[in-house]
Amino acid sequence: MTPSLMTFEDFPPGTRFDFAPRTVTAGEIVAFAREFDPQPMHTDEAAGKASILGGLAASGWHTSAMMMRMLCDSYIDRTAGEGSPGVDRMEWKRPVLAGDTLSGYCTVLEARQSRSRPEIGIATFRAELFNQRGEAVAVCDYANMIRLRRPEDTADAHG
Numbered sequence: 001m002t003p004s005l006m007t008f009e010d011f012p013p014g015t016r017f018d019f020a021p022r023t024v025t026a027g028e029i030v031a032f033a034r035e036f037d038p039q040p041m042h043t044d045e046a047a048g049k050a051s052i053l054g055g056l057a058a059s060g061w062h063t064s065a066m067m068m069r070m071l072c073d074s075y076i077d078r079t080a081g082e083g084s085p086g087v088d089r090m091e092w093k094r095p096v097l098a099g100d101t102l103s104g105y106c107t108v109l110e111a112r113q114s115r116s117r118p119e120i121g122i123a124t125f126r127a128e129l130f131n132q133r134g135e136a137v138a139v140c141d142y143a144n145m146i147r148l149r150r151p152e153d154t155a156d157a158h159g
Helices: 025-036 043-051 062-072 151-157
Strands: 016-023 086-092 101-113 120-130 136-146
Touching: 016 025, 016 043, 025 136, 062 086, 062 120, 101 136
Parallel strands: none
Antiparallel strands: 016 101, 086 136, 101 120, 120 136
């Protein structure tokens, strides 16, 4: 394992990872929707404005995918990860409209060593995504399986 990767020990409860802001464009909303969720409020600006969403809106699945990218950029790509056993909660609180700028963070809620795989820890997180007005647009509770630091990794990292 690369010593520079974060291991389970780097994820005590309360640890927070901030997301870099991301502005959502009409083009990406339509492209995602055409491929994966071709409902009119996601593919047509007039239909979006006429809907209860109030404008061309990202699909909830698109919002989730953008959140996943932000999670990867904030910590997952630098982690000795082993995947996820799943998502416990995914809420789409408000529409994400073309031109919105998203930001947010995730926080470690709990961390425990696996009983069946002692070389793995399971950290549970809450990710929260906000628009430029500070309004929550999505909340997700999920878990990541993360390798524990091995003694040889500690020796490599400290000389």
